[in-house]
Amino acid sequence: MIYILLYGAGFICIAYGIGSIVLRLFANNINNTLEEFICSIGLGLAVLGYSVYITGSLGYLYTFNIIIMIAVYVLISIKPVWRLLSRVPWGRIPGDIVRLGLFDKFLLALIIFVPFICLFGVSAPAIGNDALVYHLYHPKVFIQNHTIGHIPFTRESLWPYLTEMLFTLGLMIQGAELAKFFHWLFGVLSVVAVFSFVNNFFSKRQGLLAAALFCLAPGIFMQSVYAYIDLALCFYSFMALYMLVSWQKHNRTLFLVLSAIFTGLAMSVKMLGGFTLIALCTVILIMAMRKNIALRDIVKSIFIFVAISAILSAVWYIRSYVVLGNPVYPFMNEIFKKGWPTGIGKMLGTRRDIIGFLRLPWDLVIHFDRFGAEQIGVISLAFLPFVFFIPLKTRRELQCIILFGFVNAVLWFIVAPTVRYLFVDMAIVYILIAVGFNNAGKFIKLSFLRILLCLFLLFNASLCLYYNRDAIRLQIGMMGKEEYLFNKERTYPVAEFINKNLSENSVLIMAGEPRSFYFNRKVISCDLWQNISGKDIISYITELKKNRIPVYALYREDAACNSIESIIKGKVPIYCIKREVNEAKLSRYCVFKL
Amino acid sequence: MRVLNKIATLLLAAWAVFIFFIYSVTFIVPKFKEFISR
Numbered sequence: 188m189i190y191i192l193l194y195g196a197g198f199i200c201i202a203y204g205i206g207s208i209v210l211r212l213f214a215n216n217i218n219n220t221l222e223e224f225i226c227s228i229g230l231g232l233a234v235l236g237y238s239v240y241i242t243g244s245l246g247y248l249y250t251f252n253i254i255i256m257i258a259v260y261v262l263i264s265i266k267p268v269w270r271l272l273s274r275v276p277w278g279r280i281p282g283d284i285v286r287l288g289l290f291d292k293f294l295l296a297l298i299i300f301v302p303f304i305c306l307f308g309v310s311a312p313a314i315g316n317d318a319l320v321y322h323l324y325h326p327k328v329f330i331q332n333h334t335i336g337h338i339p340f341t342r343e344s345l346w347p348y349l350t351e352m353l354f355t356l357g358l359m360i361q362g363a364e365l366a367k368f369f370h371w372l373f374g375v376l377s378v379v380a381v382f383s384f385v386n387n388f389f390s391k392r393q394g395l396l397a398a399a400l401f402c403l404a405p406g407i408f409m410q411s412v413y414a415y416i417d418l419a420l421c422f423y424s425f426m427a428l429y430m431l432v433s434w435q436k437h438n439r440t441l442f443l444v445l446s447a448i449f450t451g452l453a454m455s456v457k458m459l460g461g462f463t464l465i466a467l468c469t470v471i472l473i474m475a476m477r478k479n480i481a482l483r484d485i486v487k488s489i490f491i492f493v494a495i496s497a498i499l500s501a502v503w504y505i506r507s508y509v510v511l512g513n514p515v516y517p518f519m520n521e522i523f524k525k526g527w528p529t530g531i532g533k534m535l536g537t538r539r540d541i542i543g544f545l546r547l548p549w550d551l552v553i554h555f556d557r558f559g560a561e562q563i564g565v566i567s568l569a570f571l572p573f574v575f576f577i578p579l580k581t582r583r584e585l586q587c588i589i590l591f592g593f594v595n596a597v598l599w600f601i602v603a604p605t606v607r608y609l610f611v612d613m614a615i616v617y618i619l620i621a622v623g624f625n626n627a628g629k630f631i632k633l634s635f636l637r638i639l640l641c642l643f644l645l646f647n648a649s650l651c652l653y654y655n656r657d658a659i660r661l662q663i664g665m666m667g668k669e670e671y672l673f674n675k676e677r678t679y680p681v682a683e684f685i686n687k688n689l690s691e692n693s694v695l696i697m698a699g700e701p702r703s704f705y706f707n708r709k710v711i712s713c714d715l716w717q718n719i720s721g722k723d724i725i726s727y728i729t730e731l732k733k734n735r736i737p738v739y740a741l742y743r744e745d746a747a748c749n750s751i752e753s754i755i756k757g758k759v760p761i762y763c764i765k766r767e768v769n770e771a772k773l774s775r776y777c778v779f780k781l
Numbered sequence: 782m783r784v785l786n787k788i789a790t791l792l793l794a795a796w797a798v799f800i801f802f803i804y805s806v807t808f809i810v811p812k813f814k815e816f817i818s819r
Contacts, residue, residue, distance in 0.1 A: 565804045569797035
């Protein structure tokens with residue numbers, strides 16, 4: 188864990204340093220040091236990601252080149268980091284903390300405690316479905332190939348991969364743990380951004396409460412220990428909103444440009460970053476119309492906004508269009524005639540109508556398992572009535588964030604209602620609760636409700652400990668890495684067998700199991716191969732065997748790959764194991780020589 | 782006015798406790814049972 192912290196601290200300094208230089212290219216001063224710090228780190232991480240992408244696209248993805256690149260960045264980061272360190276009033280911070288009230292000290296302690304506990308999870312070996320299917324597996328393939336580009340017979344390898352570029356960097360420098368650290372960092376940055384926003388527009392006390400509520404939402408701290416990308420999307424989307432609200436308040440074009448840049452980065456992290464673009468354009472339009480601004484100026488602002496966002500994120504979508512003929516492959520296959528119907532979001536949520544939308548605050552808390560199993564947190568519903576205490580009429584900032592949150596939630600509800608795609612709206616809900624809670628103090632006595640809120644927060648903190656219990660046992664030496672992975676990752680034992688017993692040039696056809704990260708052999712998914720090529724996998728197996736390449740099949744008993752089923756019929760497996768695939772559901776994994 | 786404020790506080794607290802009760806029945810109790818059975 189100490190190594191991860193050291194590497195992480197180094198990358199934070201580098202990201203700040205280069206981000207600060209980029210920021211200074213078009214902004215001499217923004218509101219305050221904290222705001223400048225978050226903007227710089229956000230920009231710096233994007234520069235790091237794009238640098239890895241450019242190096243990889245040119246086919247120069249070698250450890251030596253990456254180390255040279257980092258060395259250059261270290262050199263140019265020294266001055267900005269030194270300038271920041273000399274600007275921070277270190278002597279005043281302990282006094283400020285001592286002067287905080289008991290409730291605020293409690294909140295601050297929780298804000299430090301929860302990310303610290305999550306660091307145990309970050310330092311443990313990688314687990315999590317999507318992380319092992321592509322967020323980490325594809326960077327591993329990029330490193331092996333020394334190039335970043337399309338990986339044949341995959342559907343995700345040409346998606347917007349800005350965060351995966353940081354994972355690639357992490358894997359090259361240290362391993363999966365450093366890659367996970369980058370996602371954790373985006374989570375921490377999101378918490379700091381929430382604090383900074385509320386501190387800027389309301390007060391420090393409200394900022395601490397909003398940051399604590401957001402930080403202690405189970406969905407947030409749980410996600411931060413996985414190599415996923417949703418916290419990066421949340422951070423860039425929230426920063427885009429933050430800068431747009433600043434633009435509304437200060438009327439400086441700089442903030443509009445920064446908002447557009449962060450929107451472009453959100454779109455470079457995930458296709459769903461497009462929701463941020465649509466929601467922010469709606470905010471610009473409606474707020475300008477309320478101010479009676481001339482139509483020409485509104486169109487100009489929206490044009491600048493969309494153009495900057497599009498330029499920053501275009502590379503991901505253009506390369507997908509050039510290589511695969513569909514910028515959002517495999518989605519929208521009806522329009523681009525490439526891809527296939529994925530049924531994204533069809534199985535999620537409860538009812539998909541207006542009543543279902545209005546019921547969301549209840550369903551997301553009580554029936555969270557129908558929205559992808561991440562939890563928004565019980566506080567969001569238990570303390571939701573405080574939203575009625577917000578000074579909505581007098582505060583334009585609140586109007587902006589509510590409008591953004593509403594448009595984003597509608598799009599999310601229609602397309603893909605999974606909780607982790609809605610993290611930015613979670614931040615907005617918790618900001619509204621924090622502002623409302625503080626404002627309610629003008630009308631009612633809060634002491635009892637504060638105690639109740641503390642109990643809720645303590646419950647969430649105990650959930651954080653519960654979910655990270657095995658990672659903590661691993662880090663303090665009560666459990667070995669092998670035992671941890673054997674208990675936590677269903678593919679680990681079979682991957683170990685394959686890595687130890689199959690020749691290096693073997694090809695493994697996976698039927699019913701998409702997780703590939705722990706396999707050190709060439710892996711092809713049966714379903715994907717058939718979907719993409721439109722042919723039967725048997726023709727591919729025959730071709731491999733003709734070229735004398737050893738072919739094996741990893742068959743999971745509930746797989747839906749009839750071709751593999753017909754080949755392995757009557758064959759004796761060379762390895763078999765039963766693993767838990769879903770909660771309490773066991774499935775048999777068998778390896779066959781084809 | 783004071784009585785109204787007290788009622789409002791009580792209602793807000795009662796709502797929070799009610800939600801926590803529902804959440805316990807749907808999430809905490811099954812999780813706890815699973816934890817014990819392991």
